[in-house]
Amino acid sequence: MTVDLHLHSKASDGTESPAQVVRRAARLGVATIALTDHDTLAGIAEAKAAAAPLPIDLIPGTELSVDWPTGKMHLLVYFLEPIAGPLQNRLAWLREGRNHRNAAIVNRLQELGYDVTLAEAEAQAGGPSVGRPHIADALVTKGYFDARSEAFHDLLADGGAAYVERVRLSAEEAISLARDSGAVPVIAHPYTIGLGRAEYRAAFQELTSLGLGGIEAYYPEHTPALRSHLASIADQLGIVATGGSDYHGTGKPGLEIGTGRGDLIVPDHVVAALAASRIT
Numbered sequence: 468m469t470v471d472l473h474l475h476s477k478a479s480d481g482t483e484s485p486a487q488v489v490r491r492a493a494r495l496g497v498a499t500i501a502l503t504d505h506d507t508l509a510g511i512a513e514a515k516a517a518a519a520p521l522p523i524d525l526i527p528g529t530e531l532s533v534d535w536p537t538g539k540m541h542l543l544v545y546f547l548e549p550i551a552g553p554l555q556n557r558l559a560w561l562r563e564g565r566n567h568r569n570a571a572i573v574n575r576l577q578e579l580g581y582d583v584t585l586a587e588a589e590a591q592a593g594g595p596s597v598g599r600p601h602i603a604d605a606l607v608t609k610g611y612f613d614a615r616s617e618a619f620h621d622l623l624a625d626g627g628a629a630y631v632e633r634v635r636l637s638a639e640e641a642i643s644l645a646r647d648s649g650a651v652p653v654i655a656h657p658y659t660i661g662l663g664r665a666e667y668r669a670a671f672q673e674l675t676s677l678g679l680g681g682i683e684a685y686y687p688e689h690t691p692a693l694r695s696h697l698a699s700i701a702d703q704l705g706i707v708a709t710g711g712s713d714y715h716g717t718g719k720p721g722l723e724i725g726t727g728r729g730d731l732i733v734p735d736h737v738v739a740a741l742a743a744s745r746i747t
């Protein structure tokens with residue numbers, strides 16, 4: 468059995484449709500997946516329908532960027548159903564913030580001399596959650612770059628020449644909205660939050676007291692030592708050590724569903740532990 472709890476589709480910035488992602492996972496023998504598109508649940512209905520006839524379980528989810536003083540903190544939210552609810556209702560506001568920011572980024576690019584429009588970036592997206600990756604894809608289509616990652620490197624990365632901030636929830640607010648919606652919030656890829664190994668425990672203890680349900684320990688960019696360090700912190704805090712590939716199709720080359728770069732193993736028991744966290 469294989470588990471992968473961090474996947475993106477065209478509903479945000481992956482390059483495959485939700486159904487294609489589900490079928491690929493099933494073909495690879497993955498038993499449980501979570502679709503975690505940025506700021507949207509738009510892909511969940513299609514993913515559920517694709518999973519229904521296949522030997523695969525689908526957990527509905529999303530990935531949020533939240534405010535954090537020392538680095539980039541992302542929050543994965545599991546068992547978030549695509550219905551009205553406290554967090555679900557805030558997702559539209561987050562996407563609206565993306566739209567304002569996308570327009571500002573495109574303006575900045577035009578000032579820098581790039582011939583690109585917001586409509587061209589939106590045309591690259593297959594769903595309602597449009598972001599920097601689609602602007603990067605538009606620049607690639609226009610011939611300015613060979614790959615999404617090069618547009619990020621030269622212009623769109625945090626702090627880059629065309630970077631613009633966007634509105635975010637605070638970590639506390641996102642965690643409590645997730646719990647109020649019957650979902651389980653988990654810190655994604657902690658290596659990006661700008662803390663040293665010795666600082667994770669205190670930070671996650673504080674967030675656990677606010678309702679955090681897990682830590683994404685098993686992640687392609689984490690060394691084996693960091694994976695076990697984070698898993699042991701989760702253990703000590705009584706929350707779940709989760710994991711996933713962060714598959715984006717060809718949008719993030721070199722990653723496969725279920726195995727990441729070949730060395731990703733997410734233990735099966737994570738799924739039941741997460742489900743238990745939902746109701747306690």
Ligand code: AMP
Pocket residue numbers: 480505597598599600615616617619620624715718
């Ligand atoms: P946004 O959600 O619009 O802020 O864009 C952030 C997303 O862009 C991330 O979630 C990644 O999927 C993608 N991304 C970030 N950095 C890079 C990069 N260097 N190359 C390609 N994609 C990236």
Ligand code: ZN
Pocket residue numbers: 475479480481505715
């Ligand atoms: Zn992404």
Ligand code: FE
Pocket residue numbers: 530541655656
């Ligand atoms: Fe992320």
Ligand code: FE
Pocket residue numbers: 473475530713
């Ligand atoms: Fe992600």
